[in-house]
């Protein structure tokens with residue numbers, strides 16, 4: 250039921266929700282800079298609610314490039330297992346894409362994903378992301394340690 254899904258911003262007051270969700274999704278502990286970057290990205294980081302329960306999150310970092318252009322880096326994106334395949338991940342990703350297209354200084358959205366994360370790779374490819382690079386030994390404490398870089402160009406729609 251698509252109407253039951255909505256997104257809310259990440260703020261000091263609810264950042265604990267993002268912290269709790271990350272312990273479910275990822276074997277990595279994120280540092281204070283991660284959370285500061287997520288809050289600083291303003292509308293680019295969101296919590297997803299399903300019938301008033303917080304079930305997913307997307308956390309982005311805005312990266313300045315040369316000439317005033319910016320990239321959006323997706324630090325994390327996840328949906329709790331029982332709520333997957335309901336379009337919640339897509340809703341969060343589309344939100345970030347739509348927001349990027351409304352600005353005229355964002356060149357691309359990119360992220361790293363572990364090479365064995367087939368679910369996530371299928372998910373991002375469905376939304377038009379392409380594998381543009383492979384980095385060996387990107388992760389320190391997980392196996393396989395390699396990641397793909399997935400990227401999607403942004404074309405401003407004003």
Ligand SMILES: CC(C)(COP(=O)(O)OP(=O)(O)OC[C@H]1O[C@@H](n2cnc3c(N)ncnc32)[C@H](O)[C@@H]1OP(=O)(O)O)[C@@H](O)C(=O)NCCC(=O)NCCS
Nearest residue numbers: 325326327328333334335336337338339368369371372375
């Ligand atoms: C990747 C993830 C965020 C997808 O979230 P989701 O809410 O289930 O995704 P959606 O329901 O929007 O899926 C959209 C499409 O992506 C593809 N997809 C999503 N999960 C898939 C899977 N497990 N296998 C194959 N295709 C998949 C499908 O094409 C799907 O469309 P469909 O359901 O109509 O077939 C979720 O699986 C997750 O949280 N994984 C663990 C955390 C993670 O690995 N995050 C990515 C690294 S940052």
